[in-house]
Amino acid sequence: MNEQGTIPFRKRALAGAQARAEEARTDPALSAGDHPPFLSLRLLATGKAEADTLMTAAMLDEQLRQPAGYSFKMSGIRCRRFSSAAESQSQLAARALGDAVRNAGVDPASIDLLIAACGVQEQALPSTACAIAAHAGLPAGTPAFDVNASCLGFVVALKMAASLLASGSYRRIAVVSADQASHGLDWSHPESSLIFGDGAAAALVERGQGRQGIRSFGYQTYTEGRRLCEIRGGGTGKTLADGAQGADFLFSMNGKQVLKLALQKMPGFMSELLAAAGITLDSIDVVVPHQASHLGMAHMIRKMGLDRCRIVDIYPTHGNQVAASIPTALHEALSSGLLGPGRRALLIGTAAGVSLGGLVLDL
Amino acid sequence: MNEQGTIPFRKRALAGAQARAEEARTDPALSAGDHPPFLSLRLLATGKAEADTLMTAAMLDEQLRQPAGYSFKMSGIRCRRFSSAAESQSQLAARALGDAVRNAGVDPASIDLLIAACGVQEQALPSTACAIAAHAGLPAGTPAFDVNASCLGFVVALKMAASLLASGSYRRIAVVSADQASHGLDWSHPESSLIFGDGAAAALVERGQGRQGIRSFGYQTYTEGRRLCEIRGGGTGKTLADGAQGADFLFSMNGKQVLKLALQKMPGFMSELLAAAGITLDSIDVVVPHQASHLGMAHMIRKMGLDRCRIVDIYPTHGNQVAASIPTALHEALSSGLLGPGRRALLIGTAAGVSLGGLVLDL
Numbered sequence: 001m002n003e004q005g006t007i008p009f010r011k012r013a014l015a016g017a018q019a020r021a022e023e024a025r026t027d028p029a030l031s032a033g034d035h036p037p038f039l040s041l042r043l044l045a046t047g048k049a050e051a052d053t054l055m056t057a058a059m060l061d062e063q064l065r066q067p068a069g070y071s072f073k074m075s076g077i078r079c080r081r082f083s084s085a086a087e088s089q090s091q092l093a094a095r096a097l098g099d100a101v102r103n104a105g106v107d108p109a110s111i112d113l114l115i116a117a118c119g120v121q122e123q124a125l126p127s128t129a130c131a132i133a134a135h136a137g138l139p140a141g142t143p144a145f146d147v148n149a150s151c152l153g154f155v156v157a158l159k160m161a162a163s164l165l166a167s168g169s170y171r172r173i174a175v176v177s178a179d180q181a182s183h184g185l186d187w188s189h190p191e192s193s194l195i196f197g198d199g200a201a202a203a204l205v206e207r208g209q210g211r212q213g214i215r216s217f218g219y220q221t222y223t224e225g226r227r228l229c230e231i232r233g234g235g236t237g238k239t240l241a242d243g244a245q246g247a248d249f250l251f252s253m254n255g256k257q258v259l260k261l262a263l264q265k266m267p268g269f270m271s272e273l274l275a276a277a278g279i280t281l282d283s284i285d286v287v288v289p290h291q292a293s294h295l296g297m298a299h300m301i302r303k304m305g306l307d308r309c310r311i312v313d314i315y316p317t318h319g320n321q322v323a324a325s326i327p328t329a330l331h332e333a334l335s336s337g338l339l340g341p342g343r344r345a346l347l348i349g350t351a352a353g354v355s356l357g358g359l360v361l362d363l
Numbered sequence: 364m365n366e367q368g369t370i371p372f373r374k375r376a377l378a379g380a381q382a383r384a385e386e387a388r389t390d391p392a393l394s395a396g397d398h399p400p401f402l403s404l405r406l407l408a409t410g411k412a413e414a415d416t417l418m419t420a421a422m423l424d425e426q427l428r429q430p431a432g433y434s435f436k437m438s439g440i441r442c443r444r445f446s447s448a449a450e451s452q453s454q455l456a457a458r459a460l461g462d463a464v465r466n467a468g469v470d471p472a473s474i475d476l477l478i479a480a481c482g483v484q485e486q487a488l489p490s491t492a493c494a495i496a497a498h499a500g501l502p503a504g505t506p507a508f509d510v511n512a513s514c515l516g517f518v519v520a521l522k523m524a525a526s527l528l529a530s531g532s533y534r535r536i537a538v539v540s541a542d543q544a545s546h547g548l549d550w551s552h553p554e555s556s557l558i559f560g561d562g563a564a565a566a567l568v569e570r571g572q573g574r575q576g577i578r579s580f581g582y583q584t585y586t587e588g589r590r591l592c593e594i595r596g597g598g599t600g601k602t603l604a605d606g607a608q609g610a611d612f613l614f615s616m617n618g619k620q621v622l623k624l625a626l627q628k629m630p631g632f633m634s635e636l637l638a639a640a641g642i643t644l645d646s647i648d649v650v651v652p653h654q655a656s657h658l659g660m661a662h663m664i665r666k667m668g669l670d671r672c673r674i675v676d677i678y679p680t681h682g683n684q685v686a687a688s689i690p691t692a693l694h695e696a697l698s699s700g701l702l703g704p705g706r707r708a709l710l711i712g713t714a715a716g717v718s719l720g721g722l723v724l725d726l
Contacts, residue, residue: 184487355493
C-alpha cells in the first residue's frame with residue numbers, strides 16, 4: 001500500500017532510458033575500465049513480511065494518551081506495523097525470505113548462502129542469521145552469518161553478495177533484513193520513538209546477465225557521529241553487572257545533529273557515487289532511499305535536488321524500519337512495476353555510525 | 364608466550380613443501396579450473412592486543428574460593444587475560460589494529476575498509492566497527508561495518524575481504540576481531556565460565572602475488588545447535604521490558620552436545636575443504652584452529668588424526684577468546700616463524716550457531 005501507483009512511471013522510465021542512451025553515446029569509455037569495477041548482479045526476486053499488528057496513528061494517539069492527530073503530526077506516519085510478542089525478529093525475517101522464494105519460484109534448498117543484514121540482532125550470540133535459517137527451514141549446513149551496518153546493512157550485504165558471486169564462491173545468495181524497533185523504543189522521547197515500524201524484506205540474488213549489476217557502490221563512516229544514534233546496551237559496553245539501566249537498552253537519537261551531519265556529507269558522497277558509476281542523476285529511474293523520517297527525507301530531497309516523482313516513499317505507511325527500510329522500499333518498487341528489468345535504481349541512505357551508503361543497480 | 368617455540372619447524376615446513384611438490388606433480392589440473400576459485404590474498408601483517416589484566420589459574424582459584432589447582436584442572440588454562448573496566452572492547456580492538464599497522468609499516472590512512480568480526484558486539488547499535496574506527500583514529504569517512512559469524516567471524520571476514528579485493532573494490536582492508544567474554548560469564552557454571560579469555564587480533568590484507576591466497580573456503584551452519592551456545596539477551600529476543608533476567612545476558616553452553624555435533628560434522632567438512640583446495644592434510648604446514656577448549660581441541664585432534672606438532676595451541680596461555688582466537692593464534696604462528704611466506708595454513712574451527720568453518724591459506 002504505497003503511493004507509487006499514481007506516478008506516471010512509463011514517462012519517467014523513458015526519461016531514464018533516454019539519459020542512458022545519451023550517456024552511452026557521449027562516454028564510450030564507460031565499460032572500458034575507466035571506472036571502478038562493475039559487479040554483475042541479478043535480483044532474482046524480492047519478498048516482504050509485514051509485522052503482525054497494525055498500528056495506526058489514531059491507535060498510537062490513544063495508547064500514548066495524546067490528542068487525536070498528535071502521532072501523525074510528530075511523525076508523518078499514518079500507519080505502521082509492530083510485531084506482537086508472538087512474532088520474533090527471525091520469524092519475521094523467515095517470512096520475508098519465504099515470500100522471496102515463492103516470488104522467485106525456486107527451491108529454498110537452492111540457496112547457497114544466507115546473509116542476515118539487520119540493524120539490531122535478535123540476541124547477542126549467535127548471529128541472527130542462524131535463527132532465520134532455522135525458521136526458514138533451510139537445509140542443514142546452509143551457511144548463515146550476519147553483516148551489520150545499521151540501517152545500511154542491506155546495501156552492504158548486497159555488495160558482499162555480488163563480490164562473492166563474482167568470485168564464484170556461491171551461485172544463489174539470500175539477503176534478509178528484519179528489524180523490530182518496537183522492542184527498543186523510548187516512548188518518553190517522541191522524536192526517536194514515533195518514527196519507527198517493524199518489518200522485514202529479502203532478496204535472492206545471482207550473477208547477472210549482460211549489464212545487470214552494481215555500477216557503483218559507496219560506503220563511508222563518520223565516527224564523530226557514533227553517539228548520535230545508538231543503543232548502548234546489548235553487548236560488552238554497558239552490562240547489567242556494570243550498572244546498566246533500562247534506558248541503556250533503548251534507542252536514543254539526537255535527530256538534529258544526525259541530520260546536520262548527513263546533509264553536510266551527502267552531496268559529496270552522492271556526486272562520488274554517480275561519478276564512479278559514470279552517470280548523472282538523470283539516468284536513475286528510481287531512487288530507493290532509506291526511509292529515515294519524514295523530515296529527514298524532505299530535507300535530503302530538497303538538498304540533493306531530487307525529483308520527488310522518482311523517489312520510493314513508503315514512510316507514511318511503514319515508518320522507519322531500520323535495515324528493513326531499503327529492501328522493503330525496493331520490494332514495493334518492484335512489485336508496483338516502478339522498477340523492473342532494464343531499469344536503473346539508486347539505493348541510498350544514512351545509518352547509525354554515522355555512515356552514508358549507496359549503490360547504483362542496473363536491473 | 365605459546366608453546367610452538369620447541370617444535371622442530373623446519374622439518375615440518377619441508378614436509379609441507381614436499382607434499383605440495385608431490386601434489387603439483389600428481390595433479391596437473393590444480394590451477395586449471397577444476398576446483399572452486401582460488402582467491403588471491405596477501406597477509407600484509409597481523410597484530411595482537413592483550414587485555415590489560417593478567418589472571419592466572421591460581422588467582423582465579425582464590426577469587427572463586429576454590430582449592431589450588433581447581434581452575435587449571437577444570438579448564439586447562441594456566442593464565443588468561445581479562446579487560447579491566449577501563450578498557451572497552453573497541454579500545455582493545457583498536458590496539459590490535461595499531462599493532463598490525465605498525466608491523467606492516469604502513470600509514471593507517473591507507474586502510475580502505477575496516478571489517479570488525481567480533482563474536483559479541485560492544486553495543487546493540489551501531490556496529491562495533493564504528494567504535495573501533497574511532498579509537499584507531501582512522502580518517503573520517505573510512506568505511507566500517509561488522510561481520511558476525513560468532514567464533515568464526517575472522518575466517519568469514521577474511522573471505523569477504525578477499526572477495527572485495529578480487530573485485531577491485533578496495534586495495535587494503537583491515538579485519539579486526541576483539542572479544543571480552545569476561546563481561547558475559549556465568550561463574551556458577553564452571554564448564555562455560557572457566558575456558559575464556561579476553562583479547563583482540565587484527566590483519567591487514569591486500570591482493571596477493573602469484574600463488575598467495577585462499578585455496579579453499581568452507582562454512583556450514585547447523586541450526587539444530589543454535590541453542591547450545593548462546594547469549595539470549597542483547598537484542599530484540601529477550602528484553603528487560605519483556606522480563607529478561609540477568610542470566611539472559613550471560614553466556615550459556617551445553618558443551619557436551621556442541622562437541623558431539625562438531626565431532627560428527629567435522630570429518631566430512633574437513634574432507635570437502637581439502638578436496639576443494641585440491642590438497643591433502645599432509646601439505647598443510649600449520650593448522651590454526653579455534654581455541655575452543657582443551658577438551659574440544661583434544662577430541663578434534665584425535666578424531667581428525669591431526670599431527671599435534673603442526674597445530675597452533677595458544678589455549679593454555681590465552682583461553683578461548685571467541686572470535687579473537689583464530690587471528691590471535693595466526694598472529695602467534697607468524698610472529699614465532701611457524702608461518703611465513705611460501706607456507707600453507709589451515710584456519711579451522713567451530714562457532715556458536717552451530718557453524719563449522721575454515722580456509723586453506725597459501726602465504
